[in-house]
Amino acid sequence: MSEGVRVAVVGGGWAGLAAAVHACAAGHRVSLFEMAPQLGGRARSVRKDGLTLDNGQHILIGAYVQTLALMRQVGMDVEAALHRMPLTLQYPDGSGLRLPAGPALPAFARGVLGWRDLPWGDRLGLLWWAARWRLRGFRCPPSMTVAELARRCPRRAYQALIEPLSVAALNTPAEQASGQVLLTVLRDALFGPPGAADLLLPRRPLDALLPDDASRWLRARGAHIELGRRVMRLTADDTGASVDDEPFDHVIVATPPGEAARLLADISPAWSAAAAAFTYQPIITAWLRAPQTRWPQTMMALRADGLRPAQFGFDLGALGGPADTFALVVSGAAPWVSAGADATRMALMNQWEEAFPATTHGPVEWIASRTEKRATFACTPGLKRSPARVHPRLTVAGDHVEGPYPATLEGAVRSGVEAARCIG
Template identity: 55%
Template sequence: MTPRVAVVGAGWAGLAAAVAATTRGHAVTLFEMAAQAGGRARSLATGEPRLDNGQHLLIGAYAATLALMRQVGVDPEAVLRRQPLALLDQDGRGLRLPAGHPVLAFSRAVWAMSHWSLGERLALSRAALGWMRARFRCEASLTVAQLSARLPSRVRAEIIDPLCVAALNTPATTASAAVFLRVLQDALFAGPGSSDLLIPRRPLAELLPEPALAWLARHGADLRAGQRVQSLQPGPAAAGWRLDDEPFDQVILACSSTEAARLTRGIAPDWSARAAGLRHEPILTAYVQAPGARLAAPMVALREGPDAPAQFAFDHGALGATPGLFALVVSGATPWVQRGPADSAAALLRQAGEVLRPLHAGGRSPAATLLQVIAEKRATFLCTPGLSRPPARIAAGLLAAGDGIDGPYPATLEGAVRSGRAAADLLAPP
């Protein structure tokens, strides 16, 4: 009889685990407590245009995610806009990586920063060379701010801080330098195309969640949306596991760390405590409608300040999606969540008005309307130095997956997909 595997959670990690387990010949049952799949990278259930719970990015180095998309029938080139990394400000100035060998491309991009002084360009070049010589490793106790403390303030403000908050969703003052360097190594120096930005031009649901569910259904998986697992217990004579009194041979918990901690509290209290101890950081995304408007580039880095919360803005029209739709993203958004939705909404709309430009030269200043501000309050774990994340193995036949599980990446789509695939690799073969 084909062994039964339960996957709890249909976020990107759970979908990756379910597809991998099905491919390996297991009979998979996928549980998802929400009405739709996708977890913390999902499309909203209703509304037109179809909005996502946040503006997510992929990069060319996300090999596992791109491979999974192709496996379930999605052509990444059709649903993602690929462009060389360009960290441009609202005036169109900034770091532009040209094609070619990554080390040479990065060096050329730095030296092309004509608005920087010679000393600023030299400082970043020397720092990058030092990180490469150290094989992108540093003391586990260092923060990104400490790692980059000797760099000029403009270099930190225009390059280091935006990259840090975009990759780790953690401010440089508290973010892990070790994880930051690992991301830099894979993103900027892993090979041609690794640093390319892959910006969704279709709703997130169409990138993976919906195609993966369709693939799983075609391959015989049992899909249970809107069903929260209430209990997890060892099976009779410690053989297998029972989810709400239903027997399974093996289980992968790919749900939130909070749910996983709840389900394992009486089974593996130490593991449960580590999962429950993860601290999280919110992300705010404001969707703004402004017909006849544009940004200086499809994605721009914004000047963050006391009354300017967003660090990045995206022009959906320039991405080949909805014309006149813009997304402003606030990473590390705890202070703005604490200020409340009214203050956040007003500040984001004001910031949008400052960066939006007429679509055509000499045109009228566009009028912006705030469609929605979406707060994902547990968007990512707080990626701090020396963070101890729970392991993938919980007990015999009980595994965990998710971007919060121990691994080399911060809370990213690639980290989630790799974790799901790794958990499936740990299953006993059918």
């Protein structure tokens, strides 16, 4: 194929937007179809009682190089849009890990050695285990869970660092999560270039973080974007592909796994069956209003257990959002989904009062909560993720296709970029 072929992108989440932008930049004629009334997929904004709230509190890190490059490509001022801070897992009582700025490996060592509430033996033990992982090339048996990977790691270090990082990065409890995928994340973040481990917290609603700028960029270059359009049928043969009988030279399917399985059932039954077999982990996000309250950190770690649902909290007012408004995030939330909305709400309110007893200058108000039951695929050991290439004229993009990353924005963007490279 020569440049300028007709390309259809089915799905307008971050994977689809990445694919559309890169295809358009390569000179192809792009049509993007999104079944929802807005772009962004799961990483989108919602409106509640006059407030603009994100559909889950998404976190980026400095190692998300392709996501950051895509943002810059569509004209975003990344430094203004994202609040950068060193990796910090600080609890409301002031304990926890905080990495200093600078090259990642020395920063990690300095941060662990300066972790005052962790005994010296545990600090040295954690560094020893990190060195072992590095010497082994950040590889482990594919059947190993995070809990098994860190079985001999100092218990307090495991509970204070490894376990929270596992549920934050993989949205899967450590006892079920893939040790290899977590090692990949640790390699790229804690042992990557300077700033790789930094937390990048959005200062804008998710709609304004990528979808709005990407939409303007695409339309300015002649791309056709159709919202509220659910594609019903795909076909592909040696001469091209079609979307609801409209001909294209190449189609990129950038939908969630279930929708991709439906669309590809006739083209590749084996691929479709594998995608339909995915299991998922939910995330619950709750928003509260606490008058005249500010946290010492824009993001706080929280002690989670069978009585305390949330692992992290965010001061949205400090991030340019509604004043005195906070988000509590429950990752790997299947037990709390089973417990029900009322039990979860009561537990979160109790957790707030326990964690922040002296910060509130008035009654805490419950604003809303949102449960994303299929927030991410369950990132378990040995998970078989389907390949991106389904047919010479058809590829799939999404954080669920083959790749080293868990279900993250970076995984979605990388897959979109790779799908666009398959055109031709």
